[in-house]
Amino acid sequence: MQASNLNEILTTLKDSSGNLTEFDESWSQGRSAFGGLSAAFAVTAMRKLVAEDIPLRSLMVSFTAPIPPGEVTVQTRIQREGKNVMQLNADVISGGASCLQAMGVFGKARPATAAPPIDSVDPKPRDQGIAFSEHSKRLPAFLKYFDGCWTGGGLPLSGTKARELSLWARHNGSLDGFAAELICIIADIPPPVMLSHFTEPTPASSLTWSLEFVIPAEEIETEWFYLDFTLEAAADGYTQQSGRIYTEDGQLCALSRQCMVYFEQSGHNKK
DSSP states (O other), X not given: OXXXXXXXXXXXXXXXXXXXXXXXXXXXXTTEEOHHHHHHHHHHHHHTTSOTXXXXXXXXXXXXXXXXXXXXXXXXXXXXXXXXXXXXXXXXXXXXXXXXXXXXXXXXXXOOOOOOOSOOOOOOOGGGSEEGGGGGGGSOGGGGGEEEEEEEEXXXXXXXXXSEEEEEEEESSOOTTOHHXXXXXXXXXXXXXXXXXXXXXXXXXXXXXXXXXXXXGGGOOOSOXXXXXXXEEEETTEEEEEEEEEETTSOEXXXXXXXXXXXOOTTOOXX
């Protein structure tokens, strides 16, 4: 029986000697698993090869093929292990094919001069946003596993042609023991900002994703996260966007950058 509970899905993978787990269609986004979940599979499997006190510093992901609901396997290997930094590779396998390739960089803390983040954030209160549930018919089913609201920029398929998108989000279940996975999954909730330029359903998906942890995920205690994303450019069916993920008290905790594709149909999406 395929699983829908996120904690169970990741715990099964963590406890599996063969790095196996499964998920059901409620975690799908189009033909494939929600990208944040797919990336979390890689993180959970790589984490098993690294000491618990060494945090994930950077994750780089290439989405090479759709991952349909069902069983997945993760193959991992240590690429390089230095005194302070470990680099690992992971392949998420479905149907005998590699559907996601990832590199995780884990690094020990070292005495060093610090430079605080250069930006600040003053998000709109959650009670002034538009709840995910108010647009449930136009949003992917996996969002039912999260509480959240849109607070700024254009909603997907709103035709507003916005360049910015901001929202609040949190898991509506427990993810104890999966600190880095929690951030990965939250950070991939924002859709392509380019979708705000359209009014009709427009298929889109990620090609590559880079996520950098400004502070170790294990040090983050907040439940709510504020996400602020920017459309950098879009042309020829490809779009680039960047994002910042903050704790509830405004602390920058992660940076995101994605290259995505979108498939606009001629004659459609006109407001």
